[in-house]
Structures are given as C-alpha cells and as structure tokens.
Amino acid sequence: MNYTLLKGLKNLNHCQSDTAWAKTNKQTLLSYFNNNFSINKVNQSFGFSLGLRPVVATFIILGIILVSGVGTIYAAQNSVPGQSLYVVKMFTEKVRLAMTPNLAQRNVLRAELLNNRVTEARVLARRVHEQDDPQAGKDLIAAVHAIKSDIGVLQKGISDQARAASESDVSDINDNTDNLASAPVATVDSGALPIEDGKKAADIILSPEVQKTLLETQKLLVNKDLTNAMVKTVEANAKLDLTSNVTSTALVTPSLGGPIVPVNSSNNTNIDNTINNTAAPTSPTGKKPVDSQAADFVAPIIQEIPVNTGLIQEK
C-alpha cells in the first residue's frame, strides 16, 4: 500500500511495542511503585488536607484579620481623645461619612457624630472634675473646639442640602429655605484658645443643654426640617462659647460674624425683639451689611412662620 508522505508518517502511529513486554514492564514498574510509595500510603488520609493547606491557611489568616479588625473597631467605639484607639474611631467615622452619598443622610450622620463628640467631651469633663487632671483639661478644651468646628461643618452641610433642594424643585422654594441656602456658613476660629480654663469647659459640657440641643438637631434633620435644625446648631454653638460669660443661653450667628445676642432661648418673644433691635442700617449701596443679613436670616426662623413645603415641616 502506498501513502503520501504525511499520511505515511501518521500511519507510523500504529507502530506499537510488544504487548507481552508492555505488560511485564508495567508489572515491574508497579511493584517498584508500591515499594517506594508505601510511606505515602500511610499518610493517604491526610493527603487531601495537606493539598488544601495553603487554602486553609489563607482562610485562617483572613479570619484572624477580620476578627481582630472588627474587635479593634468595636473596642475603639468607647475611646475618647488622647487614647490610642481614638484614631481608629475617627477613621471608621470618616469611612462611614464617605460611604454615605446622600447629602441629607450625611447631615444626619454628622449630627449623630457630633453627639458622639459631646459624649466623649463629657467623659473628659468628668475627669477634669474628679481627678483634677490638667491634661484632661487641655484635651477637653481641644474637644470643645473640635465640636464647634464640626458644628460649622454641619451648618455648611445643611446649607448645601437646602441649596440642592431649592435647585431641584424651584416651585417649592420657600423664602426661609432661600435664606438658608444662601446663608454663609459658620467659621470657627481655629487660632489660640481663648481660655485655658478646663473647669469652665467642663461645666459647659456637663450641663445637659448642649447634648439636648444636638439631639434635637439630629431629630430635625431626620425630619428634613432644615431651618429649625440650623437654628439648633446656632444655639449649640452659642452654648459652647468658651469666651462668653453666658454659658448656657446665648444665641450667636458665628457664620455671619454677627454680635453675640444674649437671649433666653425659652422665650421667643424676647428673641424676636432682640433680633429686630439689632437690625443694622442699610448701606449706601443698597446692600445690607453682614450683621443685618444675620438678623434677616435668623428672625423669620425664630418667629416660626408656618411653612408648607416639602422641605420644611408644616407646623
């Protein structure tokens, strides 16, 4: 039979070794195999687990990292400024904020975190009173300034939220909301500490007013009552003013650079009068000065003008 070259080469594939030889050879090799692999056979039951050793090890390491990580984060929740785990707490809070894309939810979260800051400050304040620890006093003053800074950030957040709401639906824009959206945001003096009296800061923090006001702010933000939430932040900021002699009842508009207006927060009539009396004259250019803007901004809020928009709760 004739083949072309390639076909012929392919047919050489049929060339096989002698069957008897192949069988004998196989037996010889198998006996060698059995003699030399007997040790492995003893450990055969562990073979699978040994094969999976890297996988198991990886899972164990991941488990340890997960458990220790969660444990650290959990332990850090009760830390206060000055403790080593406080950094972890701050980091987790920053992550939570970053993971909250919605502006309204972020403001609620900021208010919640502000309450956490006040709780921490209260722990430090108790230390100042009970242990007379100078370091705790310094930490407390720093904590109070941090809270004031956070209030400023929250005010900016509320302002942004109001602006976003007014831009998204022009028909629902309320005058108060307009004011809120265009209101300058509180800026906190980050310079030297005005006082070094930790005990005074402790008194302020330990009074229930600050925390109560911030809790109310949080509730108002949950209900999207931005105007009143902003008022509460202004109140809270005033209560935390370490430079003022008035420790618990002062309304300031730090965002607008306006004067401190001593008021009794429980009496709206007084507030109205005070604010109306502080209204500054109009400038020659027709534009109102900043102080006047502050009065314009806060006055209608305090008067609790009923509003009927989706943004501001109906009273």
Added chain:
Amino acid sequence: MFKFEEKILLQQIQRGREAAFSRLYDAYQDKIYRFIYFRVSSESLAQDLTSETFMKVLQYLTSGKKIENFQSFIYRTARNLVIDTYRQRGQNELPIDDFVKDSIADQKDVAEDVADKFSLEQIEGGLTQLSGPYREAIVLRFVEDLPFKGVADILGINEEHARVLVHRGLKMLRNILQTKNHNRL
C-alpha cells in the same frame, strides 16, 4: 489526555495511588516507545530505554518533586536517555544548531508539495536516515500529532526553531525517499 487530568493523576501518584500511575503508563507507554524506537531503530533497545524512562519518572516522583508538564517531562527524559546511550556508544549526535543557523526563509509548507507515494517501510527507513533532531521533530509533529509548541517544549527549543526543524526534516525526508525511488527505478 488533558493537562489538568495529568496534574490530578500526578497528585494521586504522589499520594501512593497505584491506579493513577497505571493510567499514566497506559497513556504514554506506546508514545514513548515509538519516540525512542524511531531514534534507535532497535526494538529491544527501545524497550529498555522506555522502561528506564518510566523508572526515572517514578524515581523523580518518589523524591517528592513536582512535575508541571508531564508530557514534556517524560519525552525529555526519554530523549536524554537516548542521547546518553549514543554517547556511551561513542556515536556523536549532531547538534541542532548546526542545522538551523541559516535563516528561516522559504517556509512554505513542504508537506503540501509532497505528492509522491511511498510504502510505510520506505517512510520508516527514510526516517532512520534523518539526523537526530530532525527525526525527533518529525516523529513528534506528524507521528504523535503534537503541536509545534509541544514539540518545542520537548526538544527544549523555541517554537520557531521547532517549525524550522520540522520543515527542513520533511524536505530532507522527501529527498531521501525520492532518491531511493529513483535509484530503484
């Protein structure tokens, strides 16, 4: 046999499973035998070297070492044994590079041009007249039907080099067979 199947069998062999070795032996015994036979042209020597090849593989596995590509590993073991045998007998192997240092121009597929008819004995006889590397390349590519990549892995060269060997080997084989036919006529 797929590579992943071979890997599983190798793992099982290292755990002492006789059946796994039996399967690998059955899959490769004839292939290795043929590969050696076309190199040494002696049935008994091919049997000895085949047996020795498998023994070497077993010894390697017994030592706990791992084999990534079994096909390449076993063919190379067989090839080294053949080379050692030649060396022991004082017969020099022609190094591959002496044949392939020319450019790789004119790479048209010679196989397409080969239309002459030959008997199996003639082809086998012609094959034995080729020098070692060409013979190995032709056997692996056409008898064992391995891709060029497989041929290259076994011969320890790159794929382009393997193509050149196959191309030239085929050309030489055709010339040898045509010359034989011409002389016979």
